[in-house]
Amino acid sequence: MNMKTIRTIVATALVLTSGFWGSARAQEEIRIGAVYPLTGAAASTGLEMKNALELAADMINNGAKGINIPLAAGAGLPNLKNAKIKLIFADHQGNPQVGATETERLITQDKVAAVIGCYFSAVTVTASQVAERYGVPFLNPESSSATLTQRNFKWFFRTTPHDDLFVHNFFEFLKDVEAKKGVKPKRIALVNENTLWGTETNKLEERLGKELGYNIVEKIIYPAKSTQLTSEVQRLKASGADLIMQSSYLGDAILAMKTYKEQGFAPEAILANDAGFNDSEFLKTLGKDGNYVLSREVWALDLTSRNPLIKQVNDLYLQKYKVDFNGNSARSFTGLFVLADAINRAKSVDPEAVRKALSETNMPGSQLIMPWAGVKFDATGQNTLGSGIIVQVQDGKYVTVWPFALASKDLIWPMPGWDKR
Amino acid sequence: MTGEILLQTLLSGVLIGLIYALVAVGLTMIFGVMDIVNFAHGEFLMFGMYSSFWLFSLFALDPLITLPLTVLMLFALGLVVYQLVIKRIINAPPLSQIFATFGMMILFRGLAQFFWKPDFRTIENSYSSGKVVFAGLHFGLPQIIAGVGAILATGAVWWFINRTRLGAALEATAQDKDAAQLMGIPSQRMFALAWGIGAACAGVAGVLLSSFFPIFPEVGANFILIAFVVVALGGFGSVSGAFWAGIIVGVVEVVGGFLLGPEYKMAIVLSLFLLVLLVRPQGLMGRA
Known part of the structure; x- marks a missing residue:
């Protein structure tokens, strides 16, 4: 046999098998790319969200008894011959460039039907640009930067409320x-x-605060990953602030709280913007020093008393991963269900059909584990039925304190000084 | 009030600066003796922190009590790294050396995340939330302990290099390894020793940090850039230079951040650094 013959045989074999596997797979699984920070400073948060997505996929593929979510019957996606969801994870390391190249890889090499991610707003920006260029639906369950949906993208959908609303x-x-x-x-x-x-939150808070007649006395923008926050806290002390509004990721949030305590800085209230302050590690690490912190949230465990679905799903998560849901993981979970629902209604993985189905999404709040009125996207891809809550750490637990109608505990204000605890 | 705040920021800057100095001493030592930049140095610090954490959470032993054990472990790790990796690249092009230590950095972070999860950990011991209030100034007790510890450790390294025969041999190898070799000083062993001491210094810094800084696989990244600045500012290879440069960087960062705005604190440090390099390219105490 000469080289040419061998080459021909090999090439033919490759074409045949790939065609075979390709068609077989099309019926069995829907590939969804998930781009999250799986290493790097936010890796622990990333892992929680990965777990939440895997739980959602598992519920769709293998079912969850007694849980009343339409797709959780365990038959995969009924409109696509019971196809299963297959998640393909990629790690963006918190880096916008890596997020973009990983998304490109998922689209061009893994041929994913849609992409979900990326938690960090800065990464979601670049990753969703790639998806937009290739014309692949991008569902963003957790990034809250308001500008993301001001770009008039055709393929971008966001289920979470954004910072504008939170502020x-x-x-x-x-x-x-x-x-x-x-x-x-x-x-x-x-x-x-x-x-x-x-920085975006900072601008927004300043603008709204001034419009509403509040006196903003100090604005501090510190470099993420600082080794110390002493200068920041000294400026806060010098400003005589009685309320601070803070946006920090986990490592900085822990360091800030420790420095507040060390420097004896106790304003009447700390109103945090989710993220680090709501990470499961925050209270595990700080213990009772985390008490009285207020934070905007999208989810809280005590909401389970109002919606049995939340408790059922949380129990499953707890059983599997030994921690409760939090605002991040609950939103990732919800995001995958919204995406799966759209693909199911699209009856195919054709990008345009999925995009159209997403834009026609109309999920009632009763099918969600979120305190939202439901999921329905406007022309910019923003869910218009989302809303936020405010929680406070009381006795080492996050309890809902606002809106007052949903509150399970009374708000404690002002927070006691560090030496009076 | 303002004077008090300035004094507070100044002293807080000195305290964190002492830690920077100790991290940088290990780095400058390795560089001074064999001209290799160790990008994995922050990971030695991370291992020092985890060593304290595990000994504390598994056996309830305080980081200060287990300090000698951690130092031994890190010293051994430095030797192993030298034997397995560095020895093979001593005469390799600088780019290969950079990628070898850079690769170790990624490997060590990966191992830490694989075995110990990406969680943030802290040590809550008897003094970790203690504080000292003196004339209106607030200091965390662990920060003060860390500052004193860093002075002692840096002093010990300085004493070793300047006052012992072995230290003199190390210094000789740093100045001219061929000449030192001709005088009967085994340069391979000196290199190994430099790695052992370098890693041990980072380990001590890790131990001291562990009672007030969160512990996680990427923690080295927070300190390594500053450590490089300190090494270059103090003069490559100079232990006393690294000590003073560490304090200067800490003070400039905290005081400058307070006066000009925290968003510029790293920019202020790096401008000072550039300025010093313009005037004295060899660093504050480096050899010309």
Whole structure:
């Protein structure tokens, strides 16, 4: 046999087998690319979200008894011959460039039907640009930077409410507190980390705060991954702030709390913007020093008393991964169900059909584990039915304190000084 | 009030600066003796922190009590790294050396994440949340202990190099390894010793940090850039230079951050660094 013949045989064999596997796979599994921070500073958060996505996929593929979510019957996607969901994970390491190249790899090499991710707003920006260029649906369950849905992208959909709404919530909350308790913060300081999310929130808080007549006395933007936050805390002390609004990821949030305590800095309230302050590690690490922190949230365990579905799903997660859901993992979980529902209604993995189905999504709040009215996207791809809550750490647990109608515990304000605990 | 705050930031800067100095001493030692930049140095620090953490959480032993054990382990790790990796690349092109230590950095982080999970850990011992309030100034007790520990450790390294025969041999190898070899000083062993001491210094810094800084696989990244700045500022290979440069960087970072705005604190440090390099390219105490 000469070389040419061998080459021909090998090539033919490759074409035949790949065609065979390709067609077989098309019926059995729907590939979804998931781009998350699986190594790097946010790896522990990334792992929780990965677990949540895997639980959602497992519920769709293998079923979950007694849980009343339409796709959780265990038959895969009924409209696609019971095809199973297959998640293909990629690690963006918190790096926007890596996020973009990994998304490209998932689309061009793994041929994913849709992409889900990426937690960090800064990474979601670049990753979703790649998806937009290739015309592949991109579902973003957790990034809250408001600009993400101001880009008029055709293929981008976001289930979570964004920072604009959260910051509005902060000030609605302050108004409600004033009406109920008669306290109004006189001097507000803003503390934010210096990546996209932190700086955008900072701007928004400043603008809204000024519009609503609050006195903003200090604005601190610190470099993420600092080795010390002493200068920041000294400026806060010098400003005489009685309320601080803070946006930090986990490592910085822990360091900030430790430095507040060390320097004896205790404002009347710390109003945090989710992220690090709501990570499962935050309270595990700080223990009772984390008490009284207020944080905007999208989810809280005590909501289970109002919605049995939340408890059922949380029990499954707890059993499998030994931790409760939190705002991040609950949103990732919800994101995959929204995406799976759209693919099921599209009856194919054709990108345009999936995109159309996503834009027609209309999920009632009763099928969600979130405190939302439901999921319905506007023309920019933003879910218009989402809303936030505010939780407070009381006795080492996050409890819902606002909106007052959903509250399970009374708000504690002001927080006691460090030496009075 | 303002004077008090300035004094507070100044002293807090000195405390963190002492830790920077200790991390940098190990780095400058390795560089001074064999001209190799160790990108995995922050990971030695990370291993020091985890060693304290596990001894504390498994056997309830305080990091300060287990310090000698951690130092021994890190010293041994430095020797092993030298034998397995560095020895083979001593005469390789600089690019290969960079990638060898850079590769170790990624490997060590990966191993830490694989075995110990990416979780953030902290040590809550008897003094970790203690603090000292003096004339209106606040200091964390673990920070003070760390500062004193860093002075002692840096002093010990300085004493070793300048006042012992072995230290003199190390210094000789650093100045001219061929000449030292001709005088009967085994340069291979000196190199190994430099790696052992370098890793041990980072280990001590890790131990001291472990009672007030969160412990996680990537923690080295927070310190390594600053450590490089300190090494270059103090002068490559100079232990006393690294000591003073560490303090300067700590003070400039904290005081500068307070006065000009925390968002610029790294920019301030790096501008100072560039300025010093313009005037004295060899660093504050480096050999010209």
